[in-house]
Amino acid sequence: MSININMPQMGYDMQEGTVVKWLKSAGDEISVGDVIAEIETDKAVVEFESPTKGQISELLVEEGQTIEVGKPIATIDDGENEQISDLTEKDTPAESIQETPVENEEPDPNHNEDDQQLNPSVTTSGIKASPIAKRLANERGIDLINVIGTGPGGRITKTDILNYSSDVKPKVALEEPSQVTELIQETPVEVEAEEKLEVQPDPEDSNSQTLSRMRQQIARVTTLSKQEKPHFYVSTDINMSEAMNVRTQINKALEADGIRISVNDMILLACVGALKEFPNMNAYFNNDRIQLNDQINIGMAIATDEGLIMPAIMDCDSKDLKEIAKSSKDLVHRSNSGSLRSQEYTGGTFAVSNLGIFDVTSFVAIIQPPQSAILAVGKVSPRPIVQNDSVTIGQVMTATLAADHRIVDGAEGAKFIQHVKTTLETPMSLVM
């Protein structure tokens, strides 16, 4: 049966060899140990002895050809019956001794520290604080910018934080922030100078847990939002029956392309249209000024193990339904793999929070600073509706807009949500 003769491994780090000269030809009979070729390794030219007996069927490489160790250079008929295959087979040539360095994975999907607009003070470069000082400051809502560091090089130490909290007087009323970004001090507890606060959580008490960084961030952001933005709400019920039909049809058509439109994708696109009509809903409030945004970047709520994040699909105004669908899937995927870009975190101009999958009919969302509005939608469910004077079943979804009353007033908010409703109830507009 036919056996392969492979380029032999002739030195522990040999990767490839060159057949300098064939000393046998096709048709020659050979015995074990006959020199059949001269092979050049990177060290020398060596005689290659045949590992088997038989008749050479074919020489597979030419003189002067360089071949990887382990690849066949000739075939031999050893005169036996068909049995197990070659005398060869081996995996890859001598592997490099070094191990591949372990990739150091460090994706931080939250990028909390880089969220300059939300919380620059805790970790901005230039403020030196020891790890425990930072931790204590976070836990107690102390802004490091206000702490004087007495450690070497001006480092803020644990003592500095402990001493700081005992100096602050309790606040009764909330102060008007001069900057959107400034954190309101939490009402601190009066501390006796001698008393050392236990900062480490008591390992015995399983009811008391430290907040994860993400939760701390969420706590900060939502508190800020509610403190500075006067929220008002407008709700409407949207008949999604048509939209659901259109969606089914579209998805059938797009099956071949592997694209699936979700209900949320349609809602996002509907909002895009409405935001174009009502640019105040797509604005930031900054220092008593309204800042309109020329791009529409819509945030969508994505649930992670640690909490809800709202990264944005950038530049939605030029996207059609297919593109929105692709972008939203991509965003979810990259959220899960922790590879979101920083601008996706911080560049949203509007947001849609959809808790439909949790079987929620309606809810009220908190606006994400520095945005001015957010749309909260519940699930699409069959409900009785009145149509043409008779009661029928419609696929109904309740949407609630929360808006910042400093920029948007009631009528505008109502018209905005009306626009969204109309778009979704006449869904052909979404695909044209």
Next chain:
Amino acid sequence: MSDIQNENTTKPEAKLNLQGESEMILREAVAFALGEALEADNDVFMMGEDIGAYGGPYAVTRGFLEKYGEKRIKDTPISEAAIVGAGGGAAVAGLRPIVELMTINFSLVAMDQIVNHVARFRYMSNGQFEVPLVIRTVTGGGAQLGATHSQSFESMFASIPGLLVATPSTPYDALGLLRSAIKDNNPVIFAEHALLYGVKGKVPKTYYEIPFGKAAFRREGKDITIIGYSRMAHIADEAAEILSHRGIQADVIDLRTLRPIDMETIIKSVQKTNRAVIVEETWLTGGFSGEIASRIHETAFDYLDGPVVRVNGLDVPAPYSGKLEAATIPTALKVSESIRKNLGI
């Protein structure tokens, strides 16, 4: 090699009463453990340069040749590689040899035998061999013995898989650890410090052992953790005394063994104090203090109020001049100043 160590006279064997404790110096504690082992187990024997007729270069084995005989107390030629390698072979063949390398400086002559053979027999045979070998040696500087007689290599051995390393600093620890070392079926580097043989301490009369991998507190306090081993454990404690005068209370941890090392005790302490300092006699670069500091950073980073501080020997070969040499070895004052500079307290 001068007779300098024999100037510390050995007391007559400490008289042991039947109850309580006795006081002895570290040299006596080591001798006691050796004698006890020789008497209890015929498979135990000792090999080394000048351990017999000379009475031991540090007087540890004074009287042993007379008491235990030539077969069990073997004076060797000056052949460190053969001493260690033969110790390894005898161990593999079922005996329990205790060999001596006169100083850790000379262990370099036997490095191949220690690392490539003794520490590898078990692994390369996949468990067919046991190597119950104790390599006793003398480490440390500060006696103006020059650049090739003043080094401390125990941290180097502590990075070798297959070896265990002990560095006692008190008679109690020396006795307890040596007992464990002799009973252990793995190769042990037992490093006695040249300047600690005269240290006094109380030793219980009842039998006790100290397991490897268990550090000891020399004192406790909540403000800072000071870690040391061998002679530097004493320096660490002295530094803690200085700190106490400015209101700082320290946990002083004596590692006692470098491999295995008791990281658990260290981490618990750092979690309490938020500050760590390591005092080590050998050169800063590549010393074990770097290893310990890294582990603290990896495990207890969020508890730290500042970087882990290392106070090590200077990165220079040991000079002969007394004044120069003193400048190369950590002192309590240097430790205290380093703490002030790096941690602000």
Next chain:
Amino acid sequence: MATNELRSSDDVGFAYDLAKSELTDFYRQMLRIRRFEESSANLYMQGHIKGFLHLYIGEEAIAVGSIAALSSNDYVVTHYRDHGHAIAKGMETKTAMAELCGKSTGSSGGKGGSMHLIDASKRFMGGYAIVAGQMPMAAGIALANQYRGDDSIVLCYFGDGAVNEGAFHETMNLASVWNLPMIFFLENNLYGMGTHADRARAGGAHEIYKAAEAYAMPGIQIDGMQLSTVYNHTRATVEDIRTNGGPRFIEAMCYRYRGHSMADPSMYRERDEVEENRERDPIDNYKNWLIGNQSFDEKIIKDIDSEIETEIASAVKFAMDSPEPEPDTLFENIYV
């Protein structure tokens, strides 16, 4: 280079007290080692054996002849060209082959490799990779035997390169000073890797055994390519040590037909030299002696040839079919 005149080499009296089966066993063992080595060379070229592989081809008479003169209580310590010694001391070829292939069924579970074949149960205390590094250990084992008063001896092999290492000198001296019951067995194939031993040894490398005198140790030189010679002299030396104690030195002149290792293209030797030495092939010569001098039937030889071929093929198959070690064995047996 011409081979040296040797002090003694004779097989008179070799066969008279050995049974026919023992004579056949010598042939079988040498052939077993030869075929094992050829097979492992093939496996290496196919990439199944990695790292370093040092072949014993040409030197089989030494391992077989000398180890046959030992009792099962005696110990062997050797260098990295250790497959021959391992097999001669009783390691199964399949276990050795599996070890070479890094499999869990190997003598060290795949963790030792070619240079560290070890079988404590057969008192084959291992091959070691550091030149002369194995020698102090051998002295230590001999020391333990002496200490316990048992009459086991240690046979310690080393090469012509090792005699220039510090550990050689320290061990020779210690063994002689303490009268340790061991044989210092020098396999002098005249090449320390790629350097001819004459270039490395003060006074040349053709009578290294004379160095033993400097250690007050009796030493002889023999022809390591003659099985009978090796057997006779080793046996005599073993008896001498058991009766009179103390170390002895045997220098066996031999030749390796292959390079230092599989990575060595042997550029430092002339082709003619290798060819000339083929005439000294210990297995061919022994076989011819069995047939010509001892009236062995050629059929016996052929049967053994066939038996060994089957055994080695089966050893290869065993090694190929065996699994690799599990990842968690990485941390096993570092400490007790």
